[in-house]
Every structure is written in C-alpha cells, then in structure tokens.
Amino acid sequence: MRDAHAGLTRFDDFRRSLGIAPTMLTGRLTGLTAEGLLEKRRYSERPPRDEYVLTEAGRDFLPVLFAMGAWGRKHRGGGKVTRFFDAETGTEIDPVTIDRATGAPVGTRPIRFAAPE
Numbered sequence: 001m002r003d004a005h006a007g008l009t010r011f012d013d014f015r016r017s018l019g020i021a022p023t024m025l026t027g028r029l030t031g032l033t034a035e036g037l038l039e040k041r042r043y044s045e046r047p048p049r050d051e052y053v054l055t056e057a058g059r060d061f062l063p064v065l066f067a068m069g070a071w072g073r074k075h076r077g078g079g080k081v082t083r084f085f086d087a088e089t090g091t092e093i094d095p096v097t098i099d100r101a102t103g104a105p106v107g108t109r110p111i112r113f114a115a116p117e
Contacts, residue, residue: 002082005062009051066095
C-alpha cells in the first residue's frame with residue numbers, strides 16, 4: 001500500500017521497491033485486489049500486462065497507514081519503519097487520529113462500544 005500511495009502501479013516497480021520474490025508479490029497484490037484496495041487494469045495487450053491502481057478504499061487507507069507507521073516507530077522502532085514527510089515543507093508527518101465531531105484526539109476521551117444493529 002505504501003508504494004501504491006507513492007505512485008507505483010506496475011508489478012516490476014513493486015518488485016524492485018520491495019525486494020521480494022515474484023510469487024510473494026503476486027499473492028500480496030491478489031489479496032489487496034480481492035479486498036478492494038487495489039484494482040487490476042490491463043495497460044498492454046501484447047504482451048499482456050496489468051497495473052494495480054488504488055481504489056477509493058485504497059486511497060482512504062492512507063491515514064491508517066500513517067497511524068500504523070507512527071505506532072510502529074513508537075513501539076517497534078528496532079526494525080526498518082517507513083517514515084512519511086510532507087512533500088512541500090519537508091517536515092516529518094506526525095499523524096494524530098481526531099474525532100471529527102469533538103476535535104479531540106482519539107484515545108483522550110472515554111469511549112463506549114455498541115454492538116452492530
């Protein structure tokens with residue numbers, strides 16, 4: 001998802017960026033497509049070639065990716081963790097999840113859970 005948000009769409013570009021086996025990448029792209037985060041589109045008939053583009057659900061996943069990255073840096077910082085920077089200012093993005101109705105950061109106010117109706 002990180003690379004798709006960075007503009008990659010083609011199998012070979014994903015493979016070069018991630019450095020993983022083609023069979024593993026095929027499985028990941030198939031799963032992300034099945035979950036509706038990516039859409040597979042044919043861009044060449046001869047030879048047959050497909051690209052993987054973000055769907056609306058995939059684009060909406062970006063804040064989740066940022067939040068997971070921040071959590072990983074804080075609690076699992078020993079490994080390689082992707083960092084995100086604002087392209088215009090060059091400053092590192094420090095994501096905060098905020099409740100739209102109250103403006104309060106999530107986790108700072110009491111919550112309750114409700115079963116689905």
